[in-house]
Each structure stands twice: as structure tokens, then as C-alpha cells.
Amino acid sequence: xxSVTVRDHVMIxxxxxxxxxxPAQRLHGATYVVDAEFRRxxxxxxxxxxxxxxxxxVLRRILADLNFRNLDDVPAFAGCNTTTEFLARVVFDRLVAxxxxxxxxxxxxxxxxxxxxxxxxxxxxxxFDGPVASS
Amino acid sequence: xxSVTVRDHVMIxxxxxxxxxxPAQRLHGATYVVDAEFRRxxxxxxxxxxxxxxxxxVLRRILADLNFRNLDDVPAFAGCNTTTEFLARVVFDRLVAxxxxxxxxxxxxxxxxxxxxxxxxxxxxxxFDGPVASS
Amino acid sequence: xxSVTVRDHVMIxxxxxxxxxxPAQRLHGATYVVDAEFRRxxxxxxxxxxxxxxxxxVLRRILADLNFRNLDDVPAFAGCNTTTEFLARVVFDRLVAxxxxxxxxxxxxxxxxxxxxxxxxxxxxxxFDGPVASS
Amino acid sequence: xxSVTVRDHVMIxxxxxxxxxxPAQRLHGATYVVDAEFRRxxxxxxxxxxxxxxxxxVLRRILADLNFRNLDDVPAFAGCNTTTEFLARVVFDRLVAxxxxxxxxxxxxxxxxxxxxxxxxxxxxxxFDGPVASS
Amino acid sequence: xxSVTVRDHVMIxxxxxxxxxxPAQRLHGATYVVDAEFRRxxxxxxxxxxxxxxxxxVLRRILADLNFRNLDDVPAFAGCNTTTEFLARVVFDRLVAxxxxxxxxxxxxxxxxxxxxxxxxxxxxxxFDGPVASS
Amino acid sequence: xxSVTVRDHVMIxxxxxxxxxxPAQRLHGATYVVDAEFRRxxxxxxxxxxxxxxxxxVLRRILADLNFRNLDDVPAFAGCNTTTEFLARVVFDRLVAxxxxxxxxxxxxxxxxxxxxxxxxxxxxxxFDGPVASS
Numbered sequence: 029x030x031s032v033t034v035r036d037h038v039m040i041x042x043x044x045x046x047x048x049x050x051p052a053q054r055l056h057g058a059t060y061v062v063d064a065e066f067r068r069x070x071x072x073x074x075x076x077x078x079x080x081x082x083x084x085x086v087l088r089r090i091l092a093d094l095n096f097r098n099l100d101d102v103p104a105f106a107g108c109n110t111t112t113e114f115l116a117r118v119v120f121d122r123l124v125a126x127x128x129x130x131x132x133x134x135x136x137x138x139x140x141x142x143x144x145x146x147x148x149x150x151x152x153x154x155x156f157d158g159p160v161a162s163s
Numbered sequence: 164x165x166s167v168t169v170r171d172h173v174m175i176x177x178x179x180x181x182x183x184x185x186p187a188q189r190l191h192g193a194t195y196v197v198d199a200e201f202r203r204x205x206x207x208x209x210x211x212x213x214x215x216x217x218x219x220x221v222l223r224r225i226l227a228d229l230n231f232r233n234l235d236d237v238p239a240f241a242g243c244n245t246t247t248e249f250l251a252r253v254v255f256d257r258l259v260a261x262x263x264x265x266x267x268x269x270x271x272x273x274x275x276x277x278x279x280x281x282x283x284x285x286x287x288x289x290x291f292d293g294p295v296a297s298s
Numbered sequence: 299x300x301s302v303t304v305r306d307h308v309m310i311x312x313x314x315x316x317x318x319x320x321p322a323q324r325l326h327g328a329t330y331v332v333d334a335e336f337r338r339x340x341x342x343x344x345x346x347x348x349x350x351x352x353x354x355x356v357l358r359r360i361l362a363d364l365n366f367r368n369l370d371d372v373p374a375f376a377g378c379n380t381t382t383e384f385l386a387r388v389v390f391d392r393l394v395a396x397x398x399x400x401x402x403x404x405x406x407x408x409x410x411x412x413x414x415x416x417x418x419x420x421x422x423x424x425x426f427d428g429p430v431a432s433s
Numbered sequence: 434x435x436s437v438t439v440r441d442h443v444m445i446x447x448x449x450x451x452x453x454x455x456p457a458q459r460l461h462g463a464t465y466v467v468d469a470e471f472r473r474x475x476x477x478x479x480x481x482x483x484x485x486x487x488x489x490x491v492l493r494r495i496l497a498d499l500n501f502r503n504l505d506d507v508p509a510f511a512g513c514n515t516t517t518e519f520l521a522r523v524v525f526d527r528l529v530a531x532x533x534x535x536x537x538x539x540x541x542x543x544x545x546x547x548x549x550x551x552x553x554x555x556x557x558x559x560x561f562d563g564p565v566a567s568s
Numbered sequence: 569x570x571s572v573t574v575r576d577h578v579m580i581x582x583x584x585x586x587x588x589x590x591p592a593q594r595l596h597g598a599t600y601v602v603d604a605e606f607r608r609x610x611x612x613x614x615x616x617x618x619x620x621x622x623x624x625x626v627l628r629r630i631l632a633d634l635n636f637r638n639l640d641d642v643p644a645f646a647g648c649n650t651t652t653e654f655l656a657r658v659v660f661d662r663l664v665a666x667x668x669x670x671x672x673x674x675x676x677x678x679x680x681x682x683x684x685x686x687x688x689x690x691x692x693x694x695x696f697d698g699p700v701a702s703s
Numbered sequence: 704x705x706s707v708t709v710r711d712h713v714m715i716x717x718x719x720x721x722x723x724x725x726p727a728q729r730l731h732g733a734t735y736v737v738d739a740e741f742r743r744x745x746x747x748x749x750x751x752x753x754x755x756x757x758x759x760x761v762l763r764r765i766l767a768d769l770n771f772r773n774l775d776d777v778p779a780f781a782g783c784n785t786t787t788e789f790l791a792r793v794v795f796d797r798l799v800a801x802x803x804x805x806x807x808x809x810x811x812x813x814x815x816x817x818x819x820x821x822x823x824x825x826x827x828x829x830x831f832d833g834p835v836a837s838s
Contacts, residue, residue, distance in 0.1 A: 044209075044210075046209045048209050048211075048214050048268070049209070050216065108210060109209060109210035109211075110210075111206075111209075111210045111211050112167070113165045113166075113167060113206060113210070113211060113212050114206065114210050116165070117165070150170070151169060151170040151171070151219070152167070152168065152169050152170070152215050152219075153167070153168045154165070154166060154167045154168070154212065155165070155166045155168075156164070156165050156166075157164055157166075158164065
């Protein structure tokens with residue numbers, strides 16, 4: 029399998045509900061350095077998995093929708109703990125939808141698998157990965 | 164699949180037996196920067212794969228048992244070359260046992276797959292990964 | 299000159315006042331990966347700049363006071379933009395005060411210069427550095 | 434599964450054909466930081482996946498054949514866009530061939546899976562991975 | 569002193585003249601991951617060394633002028649070996665000129681010192697640094 | 704000032720004397736990832752601070768003398784705690800001596816300042832830096 033990975037970042041505020049989170053129940057924040065990996069069996073006619081420029085643009089647009097926000101106030105996340113793993117899934121779902129709409133280019137519809145990793149510090153990260161079709 | 168990865172490190176001395184190791188047959192040492200990745204299909208009720216604080220504490224405890232030691236003198240490793248890949252398996256086995264004993268929390272028993280990577284330098288690393296049940 | 303650097307991190311929420319900040323005027327947050335560097339001319343009798351364990355503990359304690367907080371609500375920062383460079387100075391001042399109180403060990407009073415760097419993402423960081431005496 | 438990963442780099446010039454590449458259609462270049470990962474079910478009698486020294490040497494030799502070259506002038510790549518993902522496959526194929534010829538040692542023939550990742554910058558990488566037998 | 573550092577990258581082709589360069593006398597290329605550090609004594613009225621967004625934009629514009637080019641064909645570099653250290657100086661000079669023209673904002677004219685580092689691989693980098701006035 | 708930095712690593716065993724070291728008084732070990740930075744005012748006739756290939760070779764040779772050793776058994780270090788900062792000085796002194804003997808090339812005698820940093824883990828490092836003449 030071939031893959032291409034692009035990186036960007038997002039800076040958000042949020043709080044968690046549940047005793048397990050300890051002091052992270054308070055309003056705090058995070059920088060997430062986000063890696064989006066696209067996998068497919070064969071390269072397209074240009075010899076790429078996906079145009080890196082386009083992939084970078086789409087990832088940036090998806091993150092811009094979250095960037096510099098307090099996620100506690102985002103209606104789509106009401107009632108959810110916006111943990112690193114939860115947000116990895118959010119970015120995954122939006123990337124897969126963008127692939128389906130052709131925003132990564134027509135050839136990118138052959139992408140079979142996506143993995144999104146959010147690094148929340150130098151010592152912790154979370155990811156979500158899955159097939160494109162099943163999401 | 165969702166995953167969470169936490170990082171810590173350990174500093175040990177050891178030597179290897181076998182001509183293939185060349186000068187590494189002499190007593191020397193290594194810092195291993197250790198990544199432990201936990202994977203599962205669904206998030207728990209709090210929205211996490213595993214509590215990062217607990218995962219970090221358990222990894223630290225497992226590494227503390229090896230830290231600042233000459234592994235040539237550890238009875239459990241007698242007759243073994245404590246290579247990076249061998250030690251990745253040791254940490255994997257101990258993490259899986261800790262999951263089984265509930266030390267990462269009751270919800271963490273749903274973790275399906277663990278991967279342990281030991282970075283021995285900026286240019287070399289080794290890992291062991293496998294399902295939780297089969298180990 | 300000799301130096302020793304230790305690393306930890308902190309996760310906070312805040313907002314900025316001033317048009318220059320654009321969308322960062324909204325409540326958002328950041329992970330800061332923090333490097334604290336201690337410099338001195340000569341090593342102490344044990345052969346160190348500062349005990350790395352003690353330096354790590356003191357840095358952790360200073361960061362714990364900020365960690366998992368909304369800095370907009372911290373009285374000490376009222377009226378200030380808690381930018382990355384501002385926070386680098388805050389950590390610097392607190393480290394220098396800790397050195398003065400002997401919390402890094404009696405030998406650490408010979409530290410002449412401190413540099414604190416906060417990495418806010420993989421593409422941006424800020425720092426404050428200066429002599430210990432002048433702060 | 435056990436794995437071992439070694440890292441090296443290569444510096445090349447090339448150009449791409451196809452409007453999708455925009456300014457990358459001009460002659461330009463790249464440093465690729467290359468990670469080669471070798472996976473197998475069991476360790477050999479010495480307790481390793483592959484001798485790290487040998488793996489490093491073989492990777493260096495394969496990269497030396499590309500290093501400091503204009504890939505547009507390499508006959509083997511005539512008519513191909515030497516994209517990062519394409520080159521990941523080239524290195525993969527040559528590593529698998531080297532395993533087959535015994536250049537990573539006789540025990541290394543038990544390697545089941547190889548993954549080659551080329552980092553073209555701090556924000557983009559590509560890889561190719563597959564079973565050793567099927568390539 | 570306070571400092572702020574921003575990062576971007578550029579991908580170029582070039583060749584070197586001089587036997588000392590060995591195979592690097594051939595046409596090859598490099599990715600340079602570029603760090604630009606700005607230092608000053610005091611923060612401005614907004615509490616910053618320089619607006620990170622503006623600094624990032626100016627660095628990107630300066631690198632865009634070099635990006636995806638064969639530096640052997642750039643008239644400004646005729647007769648020069650475009651080594652990593654030479655290019656660090658080129659980026660430094662252009663950043664200092666941009667500061668002088670007010671492109672980093674009027675407050676940024678208080679920047680006293682700039683350092684530009686180009687990472688050409690995971691094992692080698694070069695930099696140029698100096699006072700803003702003297703350049 | 705111009706600078707060039709090259710990186711390599713070394714793997715050693717050692718123990719420390721002194722209660723301040725706690726469990727590090729036991730025989731243990733470390734991987735040190737070593738950065739050697741060379742600084743000078745002007746580039747040489749080839750446009751470099753120092754030939755990167757030569758600098759890399761000299762650093763490797765200096766580290767080879769320490770690599771895969773128990774530093775407790777090295778006569779030159781008898782009675783010394785071979786701390787990270789102490790070893791940074793050792794590598795510094797040997798690099799400066801190599802410059803003086805012309806091993807980095809005749810032009811490299813113009814190097815004015817050297818900094819050696821040893822990264823002992825992802826969270827701790829130490830360095831020694833100084834002018835070439837004064838050492």
C-alpha cells in the first residue's frame with residue numbers, strides 16, 4: 029500500500045466532564061499537531077496517492093473550522109467530551125466526506141484508508157483510522 | 164480504530180552475546196524512549212481509549228523496574244540478549260498484564276491491541292505489537 | 299559554558315486583546331512544550347550544572363500552577379496578553395526565584411543564565427533568556 | 434509482530450510532469466529522510482529482527498545509488514514522475530531484493546513485511562509497505 | 569531577551585563547484601526546513617516580539633522566491649556556491665530588509681537580532697545570525 | 704556569525720558517585736544523540752563553515768572512541784562522574800584539538816566557537832560551548 033501524510037495544527041479551548049479527568053475538568057486548552065495519512069493500493073496517473081497541496085489545503089480548511097475556538101461552545105459537540113481521540117474521529121469523518129465530495133481531486137476517490145493522529149504534547153497523542161467506505 | 168499513545172524513557176546498561184553484535188558485545192548502555200500505543204474499536208463512556216494519566220503512570224511503573232539497571236544482572240533476562248526488540252516485547256507483556264489486572268481502569272479491558280516502540284537513537288528503533296488477548 | 303536543559307509541558311486556555319491577534323482574540327488554548335536551560339561556567343563538585351531530577355521537579359511544580367487553567371481568570375495576569383513570549387518570561391522569573399530560594403540545590407546558586415522556550419506548535423515557539431542576577 | 438526501523442537520508446533533484454504539480458513542474462529538489470521498517474513474527478537465534486548495522490549499511494548503499502543525482506536523468510525512471518510515494522516503492526523493491534539475496538543476513542529472510550517512509554519536509558511524507566513475498 | 573521563532577520549508581535544486589564537495593558537485597537538491605528567530609529586549613504594546621502570523625507570512629514570501637527552483641539558474645547567485653550556510657545568510661538579509669520596510673509591522677522595527685537556521689536533513693543544519701542594524 | 708551543526712550518537716554504560724544521583728548511582732547506560740555546532744564570522748573560499756562530510760567523519764571518530772564502552776573502566780575518566788555535561792566537555796575538547804590538527808580541513812582553523820550538545824532523552828540534554836582558542 030502507498031500512503032501520503034500531511035501535517036498542520038489547531039489551537040483550541042475545552043473542558044471535560046467526568047471525575048477521571050481530574051484537573052482537566054477545568055477549562056483549559058491544547059495545541060493539536062495533526063497528521064492526516066491517506067492510503068491506497070495504486071498510484072494515480074500522475075504517480076501520486078493524493079496531491080499534497082490539495083490534501084494540505086483540505087486539512088487546513090477542516091482545522092480552520094475548529095481553530096481558535098472554545099469547543100465547549102460548538103453545538104455539534106454538545107454533550108461530548110472533546111478528547112483527543114474524539115477529535116481525531118471528527119477530523120477523520122470530515123476528511124472522508126471531503127474525499128467523497130471530490131475535494132481532494134477526482135483521483136483521490138481511490139483512497140481506501142485514512143488515519144488521523146493528533147499530537148497533544150511531546151508525550152501523548154491519539155488517532156482514529158478506518159476504511160474510507162465504512163465511515 | 165481509535166488509539167492513544169504515551170511516551171516515557173528508561174536508561175539501562177547491558178551487553179550482547181553473538182559475533183553479529185561486534186563491539187556491542189562489550190558492556191555498554193542505551194536510553195530507550197518508549198512509546199506505548201493502545202488501540203480499541205470504540206471509546207468508553209468518558210470518550211477515551213484509556214485515561215492518559217493512568218496509562219502514563221502504568222508505563223512509568225513498568226519502566227521503573229528496568230531503569231538505572233544493568234540488564235545483564237536481571238535474573239528474568241538470564242540467557243537472553245536484551246535487544247531493543249526483545250525489550251519491546253517485555254514492556255508489551257507487562258502492559259498487557261497490567262490491562263488484565265485492571266490497572267489502566269476497568270474500561271481499559273476493552274483495549275484490543277497494544278504496540279510498544281523503543282527508540283534507541285535518532286536513527287534506530289524497534290517495536291512489538293499484538294492483540295491483547297493472544298499474549 | 300556548561301548547560302543543562304529539561305523539558306515538560308502545560309495545557310492552558312486564554313484569549314488575546316488587540317486587533318493584531320485576529321481570530322486569536324477568541325477564547326482558545328495551547329499546549330506549550332517547555333524547555334528550561336540552565337547555564338554556568340563550571341560544574342559543581344558532583345560534576346553537574348544542576349541535578350536533572352530536581353530541575354525537572356521544580357519546572358513541573360511551576361507549570362502545575364498554570365496547568366489546566368484559563369489564564370484569563372488568573373489574577374496575576376490581569377490586563378496582560380498571556381502570549382507565548384510573556385509566559386516564557388513568567389516561567390523564567392519563577393525559575394530564577396526558585397534558584398534563589400535554593401530549591402534546585404545549594405550548588406545551583408552558581409547558575410548564571412537561564413533560557414526558557416515554549417513551543418506552541420511544530421512551527422512556532424518563543425523564549426525568554428537572561429542572567430540570573432539581573433532578574 | 435516484531436519490527437526494527439533504521440533511518441538515513443538522500444538529497445536529489447527532479448521535476449514533475451502534469452499540471453497538478455504547479456511550480457513543482459520546474460526542476461527543484463528534496464532531502465528525503467528515509468525510514469525502513471522490517472517486520473517479522475519471531476526473533477532469530479540472536480534475539481533480533483535484523484542486525485541493525487547490516488540494515489543500516491544496506492539502506493545506505495541503496496540510497497547512495499540515488500544520492501546527489503538529478504532523477505530526471507536516471508534511465509530507470511524515464512517517463513515516471515519520481516514522486517515521494519514512487520521513490521518509497523523504489524527503495525522498498527530494492528530492500529526486498531536485498532533481503533532475497535541474503536544481504537541483510539541469512540536470518541533476515543524471515544522478514545515478512547517491509548515499510549519504507551520518505552519524509553520530504555517537516556509537514557509531508559509518503560510511504561510504501563507490503564509483504565516481502567508478494568513484491 | 570525575548571525571542572519568537574517560526575518555521576517553514578523550501579525545496580530547491582543546485583550543484584556545487586569545488587573538489588571538497590565530492591558527489592555534491594553533481595546537480596542534486598535539498599529540502600530546507602527553515603527556522604527564523606527574532607530577538608528583542610522588550611515586548612511591544614501587544615505583548616509580542618513580532619506578530620507570529622505576519623512573521624510566518626513574510627518568511628513564506630521570501631522562501632517562495634526560492635521554492636521549486638534550480639538555484640544554479642538564479643542570476644543573483646551567479647558564481648556562488650549556494651551552500652546551506654550561504655542560503656541562511658540570504659534569508660537573513662531578506663528578513664532584515666523586510667523588517668526595515670515595516671513588513672513585519674511597525675513595532676517589529678525594535679527587533680535587534682535575527683537568526684536563520686536551515687535544516688538540510690535530520691543530521692545537518694546551518695545558520696546565520698546577527699544584529700539587525702549591522703546587516 | 705555562520706554556523707554548521709552535525710549530529711551522531713553514542714551508546715555507553717556508566718555509574719555515578721554521590722547521593723544526589725539516587726538510583727543513577729547503579730551501573731546503567733545512555734544513548735547520547737550528539738550535536739556539534741561550529742561557528743565562524745566568514746565563510747571560506749568554498750562558501751562553507753566547514754565541510755559537513757569532514758565534520759561528520761571527525762565527530763564519528765571521536766564518538767567511536769567512547770562507543771559501546773563502560774565509561775567506569777576508561778582510565779581517562781577515573782575519579783570523574785561522566786555526566787552528560789562532563790561528556791559534552793570531553794567531546795568539545797576533542798573537537799577543538801581536531802580543528803587545531805587540521806583534521807576538519809585547513810580552512811576550518813578559522814572556526815571561532817564550538818558548541819556540543821548531548822541529548823540523553825526526549826526530555827533532557829546538556830551542552831558545553833566556548834571559543835576555540837581558549838580551550
